[in-house]
Amino acid sequence: MSMLPAPSLSNKELVNDDVDLMSETTPTTSPVAAGNRQSGSDSPAIAEPPREKLTKKAITADLPTWCPGCGDFAVLAAFYKVIEKRQLEHEKIVTLAGIGCSSRFPYFVNGHGAHYIHGRAVPLASGISLARPDLHVFLFGGDGDGFSIGGNHLDHGARKNINMTYFIMDNFVYGLTKKQTSPTSPIGFKQDRPHGRNRSAGESDEKIDRRRGDLHRAHSRRKVNHMISDRARVRSSGLQRHRMLERMRDFPRRVRSGQSEEGRQLRSIQEKKWDNTPEDELRHDVTDELAAHKLASLPFPGVFGVFYETDRPSKNALEKKWIETTREKTGGASDLELLKKTFDRMK
């Protein structure tokens, strides 16, 4: 039998590799397949009561420990809205994070989840996503976690295109360890601890991630609704990266006054509507990688919205296909028969 667990996996999620999570769907109510009980398990089989509507209250856990005014609050609020709107099955939601202020996120969501080590949450989430296609894997982190110590994993996670939704809350600074420079700190960013001199904000990361994974940028204050709007792609296929530009409460005034967003109208990306109008010529084609690069290279704070989308098959889909073709060749033999056969060849 196949070892891929697919308890109560709806056909839609399996077959359609490109489900729009934002559209309202009726939650699947099929109970966990009885076959998934481990033999000899002492856990009592209990009848499942009917489900209530999943509310913000049900998915709220510890009180967030972030500083007052932190942009992370807006992302948390937006996440609650997404969950309420989507009405996912509560137990299928998995929140994960590495280390950092924003990476405390899972503690504030009542659901299955894990708080992992610094920078390695993408591969952790990859393992969960690959083994359990029935789960919705949400990953949270900051600019240090995602672009610095975990930069390699972000790049390869995007290349492998593993199903997960990754929210990167970028406040241009290491907040938890008290304001050291991060890879996205602007040039000239100085503070009392190690003197920071780094690339300009927004210059490094989109380029790192130029390929493959979807990319979406929102601003925590004004554009966070973008994330939950109908146009945002919080989908179930491939790795989607949402970078949230945030302003840390104590962000140095000099930087703020010099190049901040204060008082400036934030610009949204106008996506192509494919309506053959002259205006559409100027709009952004989200499948155009080169155009996405150009947009991502705009000076701080740049533009907001969807930069890039690709339909490249996810690793989940490729592995599933490989398992299916391999299983076909074995003629559906049992695990025992398979290993016996292998040993026969070694006699």
Add this chain to the structure above:
Amino acid sequence: MNETPVVTKGDGATAAATSTPVSERADLRPENIRDAVIRLAGNSQDGIQTAGAFLARLAGRSDHDVMTYMTIPATISGGPSIFQVRIGSGEVLSAGDEADFLVAFYQHSYQDHLDFLREGGVLLYDSDNVEPNLDDKRFVYVGVPITGLTVEALGGTAKDKGKNIFVLGLIAKIFNLDDDKLKKLISEKFAGKDQSIVNTALMAFQAGYAYPVGNVLTKHYRFEHFPKTSGRAQITMDGNQALAYGLIAAGVRYGAGYPITPWSSIMETLRRELPKYGGIFVQAEDELGAVSLALGFSYSGYLAVTGSAGPGISLKAEAIGWASMAEIPLIVCNIQRGGPSTGLPTNVEQSDLHQAIFGSHGDSPRVVLAAASVEDCFYIAIEAARIARKYSTPVFILSDTSLATRIEAFDEPDLSKLMVDPKPDLTPREGGFKPYDLERITQHIPPGTRILDGKYPLIGGLEHDEMGHPTGSPKLHMAMTAKRRNKLRKLAEEIPVPEVFGDQEGDTLLVGWGSTYGPIHDAVKMGREHGEKIGAIHLRHVHPLPNGLEKIFANFERVVTVEMNDQGLYGFGQLATILRARYCEPKIQSVTKTDGLTFRVKEILQGVFPGKFVSVRGYSPNRPVSGNGEQDVDVARAESIEQGVG
């Protein structure tokens, strides 16, 4: 085995061959033997591993015991290389101290390995490439123009490719091996490739088999046949294969790794095999990604494996600390090689024991098991999975280069009794679940499991309360640290006390772990034959140690660990250091060595009984200068502590 020539049966006919120069006699007289060590010495691209592996497979198929030993140069391509096969009609535990039969492809093969040939042994050399010193009457010389005859037999553009198979044919004739079975093995090996390749290989084999070896040798050998009593068929594989298939039998369906010698072949096997079982193995972007993927698999409800050699394990260390803290089951294979750093990537060492036990940060208890033989690689994987699941903990499996690459035949495991069903339990649970309940051993609920009171567990690396929420409470940190440690004390209670091999009481108890099992047991046999009161125990569970070892130690005057690692600053091998810390017992000593080669039986006895046993010849396969002599074999005596501490 003992110190006398390994060919023991017969009417002293072995001696007849001794110092008999090449003769003209055409009739080969049969001679029964129980045991033979055949060493093939050439270059790494000559395919001597392939030829040696055929011999090992054939021996397994013919109910013989077999063990192989190989060295590979740590170069990208080329360099001297050996493959040694020991075939026996009885129990074969070690690859042999001396060769009965040396096949030298090149002058350097002859020069480097002649010292390894026992007196009276047969040197089979390629007379196109080797000019031996025929005046040395200690050996029997058989010159065959291997290169020329191979080219002649195969023709075409293959040049001398195929001389390995030609030699296989020669050996088959000399040792009276079953040529039909060998041909079948050759056909199977190359099946799936072009038919012309199979034909070429068979032609080379036939040419070697048909060579009139009677012109140069007086007899052929025939292995005595003792039917196995177990009634189970034998399977032949190397240690890495055994470990990989053991993991599959243990219900491990997911894993991740990164290439590194000598771990890689486990990764390759699992990458190929797991999809058949519905599983996935991912080659990750780096070691940190690999261990994280594996932890993701494990967290999702499927016990997973990752692995590496020492340097890669160092990179995984932080995540393994997380697994201890979060109490996530995980299997970590460390196929040890010579270290530190890149060290000796293709040589053997047991120098990662302390890394396995302590290598992370903070107090991060974990379990460490060590495989004793190729067969044990299979069963240790099943034991590791059992412990990881039951105690929700990371478990190390220590193997090493010698186990990874050596081929042994062993009884086919009774799979119908061993196979584990790996499905996670996603049954909905009543509420009140505490992931870190102080009253019991943690068993996580996999994600996707509905919890009816709507309170879901969060697991993490921050110190936590019973619900998994972060805490800085001193009392809770003490309680949780004790919880993580005490579950392994619980495990120690159920580990069987190892049986003592040899004398149950007496002068010396040898204590081993890992791949030294064979040489240690042979050393006990040889020592007892020479009147020593000596016994041995072998530890499969190295951390935690089984309870009750002190009772065994009490029966011996001294306890000597035998380890392939350095005696360290304080004069004791890594296991000896642990045992001394645990038992505060000054009679615990160690015999250690760091030449990157497996222990020879004599080296052990030389180390344990200084001056009593014949000195070891300064032999080293491909590095004749890197002394493997007695000065390398250190007994950690009390005086070395004095010297060390000063």
